[in-house]
Amino acid sequence: MEQETLELVLSRHGRQPHLLLQILRELQSVLGWLSRATLSRVAAALDLPLAQVQGVAGFYRFLNTRPVGVYRVLFSDNVTDRMSGSEALLAELCQHLGVAPGAVSKDGLVSVDTTSCTGLCDQGPALLINHHHVVTRLDSRRVAQLADLILAREPLAQWPAHWFDVQDSIRRADVLLGEPMAPGLALSAALERGAEATLGEIRTSGLRGRGGAGFATARKWSLCREAPGAQRFVVCNADEGEPGTFKDRVLLSRFADAVFEGMTVAAHVIGARRGFLYLRGEYRYLLEALQTVLQRRRAAQLLGSAILGHNGFDFDIDIHIGAGAYVCGEESALIESLEGKRGTPRIRPPFPVEQGYLGFPTVVNNVETFCAASQIACRGGAWWAGMGTAQSSGTKIHSVSGDCQRPGLYEYPFGTTVERILQDCGALDAQAVQLGGPSGVCLSRSEFGRHIAFEDLPTAGAFMVFDASRDMFEVARAFAHFFAHESCGFCTPCRVGTELLERRMDKLAAGRGSGADIDVLFELDRLLHSASHCGLGASAANPLRDTIAKFRPAYEQRMKWLHFEPAFDLDVELSIARRLTHRDDAGAHLENET
Ligand SMILES: Cc1cc2nc3c(=O)[nH]c(=O)nc-3n(C[C@H](O)[C@H](O)[C@H](O)COP(=O)(O)O)c2cc1C
Ligand code: SF4
CATH class of the missing domain: 3.10.20.600 (Ubiquitin-like (UB roll))
Structure with a gap:
């Protein structure tokens, strides 16, 4: 059975090593988890070192390298989920099921745990089941019903379908969230205008990336267009891992045509033949609908060969699914992940526009940026530049x-x-x-x-x-836990620094903090900011720095101790050294040092 599944999945992916992550995801969806034997078979089939395959399987939180429950329940753990009662609901579910949080039940039926924000904060508390289905608007009643269904081993297909409904909750629409544009309109306009002139419109629009850094989109596209390389790629960053963000989810579920159209316009401008949508693992439930849109676009000659009859303009889009790693939203980590590797941010330069996917020039843009680009291709750069402010158009x-x-x-x-x-x-x-x-x-x-x-x-x-x-201290503490959890561990300042931030905040929460801890938090902020390899580490202390400056009483009320108390007991930490040197006499303990 396992060998058959393996053969099927491998041949579907052409036995290509850079599709390793997709291969592992699909194998897990059939086998439940990835045993060492499975990983060895994959390594042999792809001619990769076993250590590399194990390294990838171990990196992504949604890949299980240990047996898991038949039902794997993950509660979304953003601070907004907590505010609407997710922690109590998790405890209730565990009680109904007789399982401890984080553990697999003795009969192997179920495990219940938390995961970082699943992008459903507008309808939380929410949970994810088997990395595929989401249940929103949880309350005690639904949690009890859910437990009954699990205990009765009811297949997910038999659960009430409306539980899996996700609302789009568009409250205020302007040009992007208004009436969808007819598919092909922007692309026809871009083809008529030509690549150079379309790039000119993007430049005139003043569009800046919506993924966070605000880099000028025209400059990014133009650098990629001019970079030497036999091929070029367009990548849409739909990793949307920043807690509290869910706009890309709605754009993908309601405006997928605009996203794909923007990617196709970019392909026309830079001369790419292939594109990828990197979809976060938490949005796996959107996959089938997105594939349907792609199929429809192929049938309408909006993707594929000779797009809209233009000989020589060939472009198509594949969807790659992530596996639960916030850092993979960082564009170079995302490219590593697309190549089937651990999502470790690359050393830059070279930037993706020069050497991105498989070493070729690659444009990476956010979902919203591509939606904006398709609007601009259709309605012109001056129209877009007419909205917003001088440095922030649209x-x-x-x-x-x-x-x-x-x-x-x-x-x-x-x-x-x-x-x-x-x-x-x-x-x-x-x-x-x-x-x-x-x-x-x-x-x-x-x-x-x-x-x-x-x-x-x-x-x-x-x-x-x-x-x-x-309590803004607790908000900042939740964020400190988030960063420590999501640090990829590649560089020491972030790996250790985020852990130290977390420990200091926990120490303050336990009422054992002092003014000296605040000084240490500031020192860590400086260290993380200056020495981290990527933006995750660089911004990890932001919430603490801001809340200390603006909500200081929330910290001070926890400082019962005026004197300094170390965050850990050094004497206890030295016990291993004592064991190794076979010493446990009074002189080997700190307090007896002379
Ligand atoms: C830790 C980290 C996570 C990120 N996550 C995302 C993300 O989920 N989506 C996104 O578009 N950009 C994310 N970014 C920014 C990307 O690196 C990149 O700047 C962006 O995709 C470029 O697209 P834009 O020019 O359209 O903004 C992240 C950056 C960092 C440092
Ligand atoms: S800063 Fe953090 S997330 Fe970024 S590379 Fe270093 S360890 Fe990884």
């Missing part, structure tokens, strides 16, 4: 969640104030907004008049609201 979509009456997506021209969004979403008593997710900025009331734009407050799209009842 509109921006915000994923609003947390303490507000109307969570969901809000699209505004750049330059809108934080206050305006708070009013529109019904946030009556906000004390803070975490803008751009944990790696963004935490704003206090006095800053709500600021403007969302690259000139003032840049954002990748998350807008989490915290009312006056929320």
Whole structure:
């Protein structure tokens, strides 16, 4: 059975080593988990060292290298899920099922654990089952019913279908979230205009990337177009791992044509024949619908050979699915992952536009950036530049969640104030907004008049609201845990620094902190910022730095101790050294040192 499955999956992927991650995902979906024997067979079949295959399997959280339950339940663990009661619901489910959190039940039926934000903050608490199905708007009743279905071993296909419904919750639409554009309209306009002139329109539009860094899209495309290379690639970054962000999920479920059309326009401009949509593992449930859209576009000559009758313009798109690693949203890590490797960010330069996928020039853009590009191709750069502010043209979509009456997506021209969004979403008593997710900025009331734009407050799209009842220390502590959990471990400042941040915050939470701990947090912030290899480490201390500056009493009330207390017991840590040297006399203990 296993050999047959292996053969089937390998031949579907042409036995190509750079499809290793997709091969492992598919094998796991049939076999449940990836044993050492399975990994050895894969390594032999792809002619890869076993250590490399094990390294990849061990890197991704959604790949199981140990036996797991028949039902694998993962609660989304963003701070907004916690605010709507996810921790208590997880405990209830574990109690119903008689299983400890994080463990597999004795009969191998079920495991219940947490995972980083699943991008459903507008309808949480939410959970993911078997890395495929999502259940939203959980409450005690649904949790009890879910436990009954699991205990009765009811197949997921028999569960109430409406449990798996995901709402699009578009609350305020502008040009991107309004009426969908007819498929092919932007592409026809781009083909008529020609590649050079289309690039000119993107330049005139002033479009900047929506994935966070705000790099000028025309410059990125033009660098890629001019870079030497026999092939070029277009990659859409749909990893959307920043907690609190879910706009790309909605764009993909409702405006997939615009995303694929933007990718095809980019392909026309840079001269690419292949593209990839890198879809985060948490959005696996969107795959079939996305494949259907791709098929429809092929049938309509919007993908494939001689697109819209233009001989020599051939382009098609494959979907690659991630496997639960936030760092894979970083563009060079994403390319490593696309190549079937661990998602470790590359040393740059060279940048992806020069040497990206398989070493060829590659454009990587966010989902929203491609949607904007298709609008610009259709309606022109000047039209786009007419919206927004001087340095931030066009509109921006915000994923609003947390303490507000109307969570969901809000699209505004750049330059809108934080206050305006708070009013529109019904946030009556906000004390803070975490803008751009944990790696963004935490704003206090006095800053709500600021403007969302690259000139003032840049954002990748998350807008989490915290009312006056929320403890901002606990919010920052949850983010510290997130970064420590998601650090890929490649560089020491981040691997160790995020762990130290987490420990300090836990120490403060336990009421054992002092002013010295705050100094250490600032020192760690400086270290992470200056010495980390990628943006994850560089921004890991942002939430602590901001909340200490703006919500200091939340920290001070925990500092019962005025004197310094170490974060760990050095004498206990030295016990291994004592064992190795066969010494346990008084002189070998710290307090007896002379
Ligand atoms: C840790 C980390 C995670 C990231 N995650 C994402 C992501 O999920 N989606 C995204 O578009 N960009 C993400 N980025 C930014 C990408 O590296 C890259 O800048 C972006 O995809 C470029 O597209 P744009 O020019 O359209 O913004 C992330 C960056 C870092 C450092
Ligand atoms: S900063 Fe963190 S996530 Fe980035 S490469 Fe270093 S260890 Fe990995």
